[in-house]
Amino acid sequence: MHDGHDANPDEQLEEVWQRAVSTLSPGAKVWVYSAKPLTLHNNIMIVAVQDDLTRAQLESRVRPALEHAISTALQQETRLVVTIEPSLADALHAQQDAYSPQDDLSTKRQVGASLESEPDDDDDDSGDEFVPSWAERSSAPPRIGTVAEARLNPRYLFENFVIGSSNRFAHAAAVAVAEAPGKAYNPLVIHGESGLGKTHLLHAIGHYVLNLYPSSRVRYVNSEEFTNDVINAIRENRTAALKRKYREIDVLLVDDIQFLEGKESTQTEFFHTFNALHNENKQIVMTSDRPPKNLTTLEDRLRNRFEWGLTTDVQPPDLETRIAILRKKAANEKLTAPADVLEFIASKVQTNIRELEGALIRATAFANLNGTTVDLQLAQIVLKDLIAEGEEPDITAGMIMAQTAAYSEFSIDDLCSTNRSRNLVLARQIAMYLCRELTDMSLPKIGQEFGNRDHTTVMHADRKIRKLMAEKHAVYNQVTELTARIKQQARQS
Numbered sequence: 001m002h003d004g005h006d007a008n009p010d011e012q013l014e015e016v017w018q019r020a021v022s023t024l025s026p027g028a029k030v031w032v033y034s035a036k037p038l039t040l041h042n043n044i045m046i047v048a049v050q051d052d053l054t055r056a057q058l059e060s061r062v063r064p065a066l067e068h069a070i071s072t073a074l075q076q077e078t079r080l081v082v083t084i085e086p087s088l089a090d091a092l093h094a095q096q097d098a099y100s101p102q103d104d105l106s107t108k109r110q111v112g113a114s115l116e117s118e119p120d121d122d123d124d125d126s127g128d129e130f131v132p133s134w135a136e137r138s139s140a141p142p143r144i145g146t147v148a149e150a151r152l153n154p155r156y157l158f159e160n161f162v163i164g165s166s167n168r169f170a171h172a173a174a175v176a177v178a179e180a181p182g183k184a185y186n187p188l189v190i191h192g193e194s195g196l197g198k199t200h201l202l203h204a205i206g207h208y209v210l211n212l213y214p215s216s217r218v219r220y221v222n223s224e225e226f227t228n229d230v231i232n233a234i235r236e237n238r239t240a241a242l243k244r245k246y247r248e249i250d251v252l253l254v255d256d257i258q259f260l261e262g263k264e265s266t267q268t269e270f271f272h273t274f275n276a277l278h279n280e281n282k283q284i285v286m287t288s289d290r291p292p293k294n295l296t297t298l299e300d301r302l303r304n305r306f307e308w309g310l311t312t313d314v315q316p317p318d319l320e321t322r323i324a325i326l327r328k329k330a331a332n333e334k335l336t337a338p339a340d341v342l343e344f345i346a347s348k349v350q351t352n353i354r355e356l357e358g359a360l361i362r363a364t365a366f367a368n369l370n371g372t373t374v375d376l377q378l379a380q381i382v383l384k385d386l387i388a389e390g391e392e393p394d395i396t397a398g399m400i401m402a403q404t405a406a407y408s409e410f411s412i413d414d415l416c417s418t419n420r421s422r423n424l425v426l427a428r429q430i431a432m433y434l435c436r437e438l439t440d441m442s443l444p445k446i447g448q449e450f451g452n453r454d455h456t457t458v459m460h461a462d463r464k465i466r467k468l469m470a471e472k473h474a475v476y477n478q479v480t481e482l483t484a485r486i487k488q489q490a491r492q493s
C-alpha cells in the first residue's frame with residue numbers, strides 16, 4: 001500500500017484487521033471493537049480510536065497481543081500506531097467527549113501537572129502514555145513552552161485542518177508524532193508541492209505537543225532561518241551558543257529542507273543537530289517540496305538519515321475536500337458565502353490551497369466593501385482575472401516590487417529600506433502580501449528580498465493586508481489594480 005489513501009480503508013485492510021481482532025482474548029477485544037484501521041505503510045499500521053483512554057490501552061496492555069495478531073495476519077512484522085479520530089467518536093456515539101484540542105487541553109494539562117508533581121506514580125497505567133519519557137529524562141528544569149517561543153502560527157491547528165484522501169495519511173502520521181514524540185516515527189518527513197498544508201501540519205504538531213506536554217521545548221524553524229543562524233554564528237564566533245539553542249529542544253520542526261541543498265556548512269551543522277536530537281529520542285519533523293531521495297545536492301549522509309523514519313506526502317485535494325476547506329475557512333474567519341460560490345471557487349482553483357483561500361477572501365472582501373453579499377454572479381466577476389485560463393505566468397519578487405514602486409510614490413530602494421513612514425509601510429506591506437499571493441516564495445525568502453527582514457514581519461504584513469482589504473476601499477482597489485498590472489507584465493515577459 002502506498003501514500004495515496006481513500007476516504008474509507010480498503011477492504012483488504014479491514015479484512016486483515018478483522019482477522020487479527022478475532023484472535024484476541026475477550027479482555028483485549030473490549031478495547032478494539034470500536035477501533036478503525038486507517039492505513040498500512042512501511043510495516044506500520046495506523047489505527048484510529050475514539051478517545052485517549054482507548055488509545056492508552058491499545059498502546060500499553062493490548063499492544064503486544066495486537067501487534068502479534070496483525071503481524072500474523074499480514075505475515076510480516078508490523079508495528080502499531082494509534083491515533084484519535086474525532087469523527088469516530090461521533091459515529092460511535094461514544095460517551096466520551098468528542099475530541100477537541102481545547103477540551104483536551106484542560107484535562108491533559110491537569111494530567112500533565114499532576115504527573116509533574118508526582119513523577120513516581122508508576123501504578124497508574126491508564127495515564128502513563130501521557131508522559132513522554134524524553135521529557136522526563138530531560139535534565140533541564142521544566143518550563144512552560146509557549147506558542148510564541150516555539151514560533152508557531154496560532155491559526156495552524158489540527159482542528160482547522162480538513163482531512164481528505166489527499167492528506168489523510170500525512171495527518172494521521174502528524175497526530176501520531178504529536179501524541180508520542182520521539183516514539184512513533186523519527187524523523188517524520190512531509191513532502192508535497194506548494195500550498196498543500198505542509199507548514200500547517202508542522203505547526204499543528206507543535207501546538208498539540210505543547211497542549212499535551214506543556215513543559216516540553218518545541219521550536220519551529222524554516223531552513224532558511226536555520227541557514228542564517230549558522231552563517232551568523234560562524235561569522236560572530238558563537239557556534240557553541242547555536243549548538244545549545246538547537247540541541248536543547250524536544251521537538252524540532254524544520255520547514256522547507258530543500259533550502260539546505262548546496263549549503264555545506266549548514267548541512268554539517270544540521271547533521272550534528274539531527275544526530276544529537278535523534279540519539280536522545282527527541283522528535284524531528286521536516287517538510288520538503290520533494291521526497292528526500294530527490295534532494296540530489298544534499299549530502300548522502302543527511303539524506304540517508306531523513307529516510308530513517310517515515311516519509312509521507314500531501315497531494316492536491318479533491319473537489320470535495322476543497323469545498324470543505326473553504327467552508328471551514330469561511331466559518332473560522334466569519335466570511336459569508338453561499339454554497340454555490342464555494343463550489344465555484346473550489347472548481348476553479350485546483351492545486352494550491354493558499355490560492356483557494358485567497359480567492360475566497362477576495363470575493364468576500366469585495367462584497368463587504370460594497371455593502372452587499374457574495375452571490376455566484378458577483379464571485380464570477382470578481383475572480384475573473386484571478387482564475388487563470390491556461391498557464392499561470394511566472395511572477396517574481398522583482399516584478400512585484402517594480403510594479404508597486406511604479407504605482408506608488410516610492411522606489412524599490414525605499415521598499416527595502418528601514419524607513420517606516422506611514423505610506424511607505426503600507427506600500428511595503430502590500431508588496432509583501434502580493435509576493436505571498438502570487439509567488440511560491442517562502443516567508444523568509446520574501447523577508448530577505450525586502451531588505452533582510454524577519455519572516456514574522458512578512459507574516460504580519462500578509463495578515464494586515466488581508467484585513468485592510470476587507471475594511472478599506474482604497475487598499476482593496478490598490479491590491480486589485482496591482483495584481484492585474486503584475487500579471488499583465490508577467491504574461492508579456
Ligand SMILES: Nc1ncnc2c1ncn2[C@@H]1O[C@H](COP(=O)(O)OP(=O)(O)OP(=O)(O)O)[C@@H](O)[C@H]1O
Pocket residue numbers: 156160161162163167192193194195196197198199200201289325328353354357440442
Ligand atoms: N487540509 C487543509 N485544511 C485547511 N486548511 C489548509 C489545508 N491545507 C492547507 N491549508 C491552508 O492552506 C494554506 C497553505 O498551506 P501551507 O502554508 O501549510 O502550505 P505548504 O504546503 O507549507 O506550502 P509551501 O511549501 O508554499 O510553504 C494555509 O493557509 C493553510 O492553513
